[in-house]
Amino acid sequence: ETGIYGHEFAVLKTSCVSGGYFYPSESKRIHPKDINQAKVNPSKDAIIISRMNTPALVGECGYVNENYKYLFLPDRLWQTCFRRAAKINARWLAYILSFNSYSRKIKETATGTSGSMKNIAKEAFLNIGIPLPQESEQTAIATALSDVDALIQSMEKLIAKKRVIKQGAMQELLKPKEGWVVKKLGEVAEIKMGQSPSSLYYNSCCVGLPLVQGNADIVDRRTIIRNYTSQVTKSCNTGDIILSVRAPVGEVAIASFKACSGRGVCAISYSSLFLYYYLIFIEPQWEKYSTGSTFESVNSKVISSLEINIPSINEQTRIATILSDMDAEITALEAKLAKYKQIKQGMMQTLLTGRIRLI
Template sequence: MSSKLKTTGMKEEATPALVPQLRFPEFRGAEGWKIERLGNLFSDRQEVGLTGLPLLSLMDKEGIVPQEQSNRKNTSNSDKSKYLRIVPGDIAYNTMRMWEGRSAYVGLEGLVSPAYTVCEPRSGVHSLFFAYYFKAPQLIEQFRRYSQGLVKDTLNLKYAAFSRISAPSPTYPEQQKIADCLSSLDDLIAAQGRKVDALKSHKIGLMQRLLPREGETQPRLCFPEFQNSGEWIEQRLEDLAKRGSGHTPSKSYPEYYNGGIKWISLADSKRLDCGFISDTTIEISEKGIQNSSAVLHPEGTVLISRDAGVGKSAVMSIPMAVSQHFIAWACKPGLLSNWFLYHLLQNSKPLFERVATGSTIKTIGLQFFKDLVFCVPLLPEQRRIADCLTSLDDLIAAQTQKHEALKTHKKALMQQLFPTTEAVEA
């Protein structure tokens, strides 16, 4: 459903007003949103010389935070006399990146770089509402259109251009209602995010107790039925699993590709560390395997990345091939559980990161994997540990999906709460 255009008074004197697709019940009979210039809603706060205030930074997700919490190198000038004061209720935006929607509601008093523009709300303006509104695609498109510069890296939206942008705006009570709704949803999303983070931290801590630390032969925590099983045995991984290599078929032959065989490459980095891997960005063909060193590894094979994102691992849910950036391990029956190996590799990430070498792209030499040893228990205990950690992974995945669903819901809700129309010309 598209936004509706309303007019009031005589047709030739009509002032266009827009109605969003979704409106709270108490505003459904009210007038439409009126077109306003942003310069009539916000003034340009230009307060400088207050060098005693803390330095703040604008983050993509966290918004305005103290600079020391931004994890960014402090490149600010020692002379803060030209830095801009911001106060709670302002909206600050990155002048060079507003075309990307790089703005945030201000909840702290402090100083920001002169590279920011500070918008002070005028009377009757609910700035938190506009902080959300400034993230809507229709306004980001306006910010892009009004930004000046020849290429993206030089685009800038100074206040003079910002002030000329027109946007539909509701009354203050409706602004507040929308802001309260979206703010409550943000609180719910943040709480769900913390739940996911807590589960991930719990899994890391549990994994470190259920598996031996470097230099130790027994874990700190054992299941009751295995407490008298004795020390785990140190063995070479190559004695417990068959090591398989990867290869990239020649791209000079199109017939080697798009043949329905899943082929794991560096393009699939985001699909790793999530347990099963069942899909890939690129597929190869039977000809691609027959005319190269590529191998179709069986279902259940455990792979690990030795380049660019070293230590990332997964378990193949179907037969797959891999590029030369990966090593594939087919566990020997009766000796090693593939899911136990997956969790061993996950727990060994600090080791992999430590031994990786290279300046631009980190890599681990093949000899390291040939010599790699792990302390392992008998198969029943392996399976018990793997089942525990895999169940926790399933819980994390379910809670992560809920987190993503909430973010998707917010995005869809915003599309309905703000009018969708062609950019209003000045």
């Protein structure tokens, strides 16, 4: 694609490398007046290193598996160039440099007075010691780990595909149809606005109930435990729908456990999961309640008067079953993905430290 400047040339962002992986899509088009300054392309079988970045990201690297003639490195990225006599498998080295113990050593060499930006000196980077098995063993290790990587990437693509399919199913199933009736949310569900307890009663000792204050207490549309409170003002039950009433308004989740609900959320009780999926479907509608300020919120009157389209009970059950089955399948695949990643970490721990030898 030629992009906004009428050419294909792009410069990589420092975010193009992470955890041993190279992401060529992390790039931006070069302004025509700067094209002559673009000199170095990502090359096949090389490693790109972020020499200047935030403290958390400085030293990140990624293996390049092909040539990219339209991409260029900025001055904040290095690319390896191996000596002819060096017997190095670049993919193996990328795994070593991204392995926790060596990645940490690289980051520790970074200097800079700014708390937001650090820089690695080339001499310091080149002086980092690494174990060096024979090239044949490097290749065997790289092959074993790349096979697991391929499995992980295949699973990630499958999960992404399943999510797209589910999104399409939601669009089709939840779009109002003939026979559906319009009701106000307060007419069909019980709505309980949250109320924050005093911070004096917050604790991490499991005293009282978990506290759900807002979006910080929600991950992947499920409530998580960050804090407890011994002063329970308002509560939500396991399975209740949790709706964010403060910025960003309208985000939807499910209560994973009984909790104290703070003022940033409300709890909605309904007889089936249909309403949970329907509220996700209409999440974009809440944007109209943004007043242009940096902090937006809605009250119980607005929530209760929200108009929703409701089918028959049987249809609600059918829709909820289809979508919850899809969710269950995705959750199972995510569990497999987590297991594959765990296996890879175990392999890196044994293979890259020499605890298990492949040759």
